């Protein structure tokens with residue numbers, strides 16, 4: 001009698017594992033061959049930071065290597081490129097080992113990391129050759145493509161309508177400045193009653209209030225007052241909707257609404273759907289005003305991103321309609337935004353503009369607590385601008401008159417942006433093979449290769465910044481006045497400052513963020529000094545600031561810094 005052989009579960013598992021390893025091995029060797037053909041240094045990693053598994057293990061690795069990071073050693077080699085946004089904590093360790101530009105390969109694909117300013121400049125300016133990677137940006141499209149995620153003709157359409165709202169000429173940055181000053185003064189009044197409980201939380205609330213007014217035309221006052229303000233037809237106040245949406249942004253972007261609703265994050269879904277309702281209602285009201293011919297009347301009033309985008313979209317639609325009226329060609333797209341497109345862009349302002357700015361201000365505060373000399377010089381320079389304003393009979397500083405005078409503060413801000421860049425990697429992808437020139441040698445990057453430009457790799461590079469780890473505001477005030485510098489200087493630097501990206505897809509909100517950062521510190525440091533709370537281990541705080549981040553969506557300092565404010569003795 002013959003016996004039939006039945007494979008055990010174990011042997012099936014072994015065969016499956018063997019097959020998996022074989023496929024992975026083949027894919028890895030194919031990717032290595034492609035990467036080697038570029039002539040660049042090739043580094044192999046088990047996982048790339050873009051892979052889901054890498055993103056899942058990142059928090060564990062962060063916890064596991066906390067002591068390693070604390071010692072200022074960056075990430076261990078074996079897992080470095082698996083860590084999502086590894087590059088800030090690592091600074092230049094990887095680049096010192098493998099060069100300013102190298103290719104990292106896993107079975108899944110390859111990423112060319114670069115800390116070379118010339119290459120960065122080239123890549124950021126070749127908008128059709130290097131685009132944003134779709135898989136990374138798709139998540140930012142809860143309403144469809146927007147100015148931050150679209151490419152090609154779709155992008156040109158979005159930028160034509162949205163970019164004008166951000167220009168100085170439209171008054172948005174004056175509004176940001178004035179509202180930041182007003183909100184900071186309100187905070188100072190609160191703080192004068194007793195030491196602040198959590199300065200960072202207050203700063204987050206302030207930043208939210210600024211984007212709420214400048215972005216959507218809604219003034220936010222004290223949290224307790226407005227949280228109860230719920231109009232008929234709504235379930236929560238506008239304040240609660242916008243603040244919970246920003247708090248739970250990641251969950252909102254990652255999980256579908258139905259799942260959030262039945263999860264412990266039900267609050268997030270409620271906030272998002274209510275904010276959606278508020279904003280749509282505001283967009284419709286704005287559109288109606290324009291259609292009723294009331295738009296002209298409100299032009300003199302202070303304008304915000306929402307009404308400017310609705311107006312510019314309406315005007316573009318009218319123009320296009322006139323142009324095609326004769327043809328009656330239904331296939332031609334009218335160049336006005338749909339309501340979803342307006343929503344998509346407003347949502348991206350909230351996403352791109354809130355956390356980045358709040359974290360930059362938080363970094364600025366911690367740096368000041370660490371550096372008493374810098375604090376002193378900054379306060380003196382700000383005091384002299386205040387004295388000048390007072391001598392001119394002004395009670396407050398203004399964007400128009402004082403921004404360009406606050407040179408030392410401007411330098412401090414740009415040093416903060418350089419050392420703590422909110423977005424650590426500018427991520428691009430080439431769909432077809434592309435030639436790049438690195439130190440006069442030509443290299444062909446294969447189709448599908450990602451090019452990740454490392455802001456820390458460039459910003460901490462001695463080639464571009466003398467004594468790069470030093471925060472020296474003076475670097476920024478060499479010759480020109482700050483106002484011109486604000487618009488132009490970083491552009492002249494050709495890839496050496498990546499905080500706001502550059503070239504074709506530079507940040508639209510850069511001046512918005514600058515106005516907010518400068519107004520906040522000009523108002524705060526006029527009256528207060530920032531210090532650490534008693535009992536802070538200053539050297540540990542320095543290490544925590546330099547080597548660790550809380551690894552959220554954008555770069556953020558660890559949460560535990562305890563700050564306190566001391567009234568300045570001689571405020572002008």
Ligand code: HEM
Pocket residue numbers: 132147148149348349350352353354356357360421422423426427498499500501504505506507508509510512513
């Ligand atoms: C310190 C604060 C800020 C930093 C560090 C920052 C940084 C950046 C960076 C690096 C990019 C390019 C991202 C990429 O290539 O994918 C970007 C794009 C963008 N930012 Fe900002 N940003 C800040 C504030 C703001 C503010 C306040 C707003 C609006 C209110 C804003 C709106 C945008 C938009 C709309 C884009 C997309 C531009 C495009 O793709 O053409 N940002 N930002």
